[in-house]
Amino acid sequence: DQQNVNRQQQLEWDDSTLTY
């Protein structure tokens, strides 16, 4: 289960690169 949790963690893309 702990491994499942870790697998679910994803690097988060920053969408604000398109709004500046």
Added chain:
Amino acid sequence: GGYEIPARLQTLHNLVIQYAAQGRYEVAVPLCKQALEDLEKTSGHDHPDVATMLNILALVYRDQNKYKEAAHLLNDALAIREKTLGKDHCAVAATLNNLAVLYGKRGKYKEAEPLCKRALEIREKVLGKYHPDVAKQLNNLALLCQNQGKYEEVQDYYRRAVEIYESCVGPDYPSVAKTKNNLASCYLKQGKYKEAEALYKEILTRAHEREFGSVNGENKPIWMHAEEREESKDQRKEKDSAPYREYGSWYKACKVDSPTVNTTLKSLGALYRRQGKLEAAEALEACAQKTR
């Protein structure tokens, strides 16, 4: 910032996103390339609009898992933004972050880490140390370090993220429980079972208090019931037919934030099992089953 995306570029962006969402990359990519060419002709290469367009095209490449091509465009966009907006700008931090994500997706965690660190420094400088965007950056940095097995650093980054979430959004923000869960899993990796157990209990106690108010002698979170059950198991065996304790109210409470609470129930259950507290483990596992 002082710079805003022009309406024309925003419209084009929306159009590209629509085509990309339909998987029509053969339309989205030439559209982006044509727009880039037009922008470069009218404004020159070193213009924030060109950087924005490069980011749009990079997003389309990312969606096709073409990470190398996407990274090439983001590097170009990064150079333009540093030149036109200055080195310490949130748009520069965001571009650095996305570059780090692309490297991370290719398993290049070591290369991604310094980019992520620079993004963190910029955000702390511009937004202050206690800002949700700083916490987001710390989360990405923690994940990159986790993939390199650097648990001491992971621990530091998650602790700082928890501190930020608790200070600026309050203890009930779902990110607090989520980040505490991540921190606990980092503790487990280092064999710090006591620290992990304390965090799991904190998460469950908060979930309980949110639903049923302050904890007291009558009003106890699930893990206290589970431990009491463990402690009284010998007495119950003597009586032979002890009734299984009802956790009805707890099943409801767990629905509040079920993925995080469910994970926490299972993780604390596994810790109990490790200590030989089988009855306590079963109580939490039964509860996790009901909240799935």
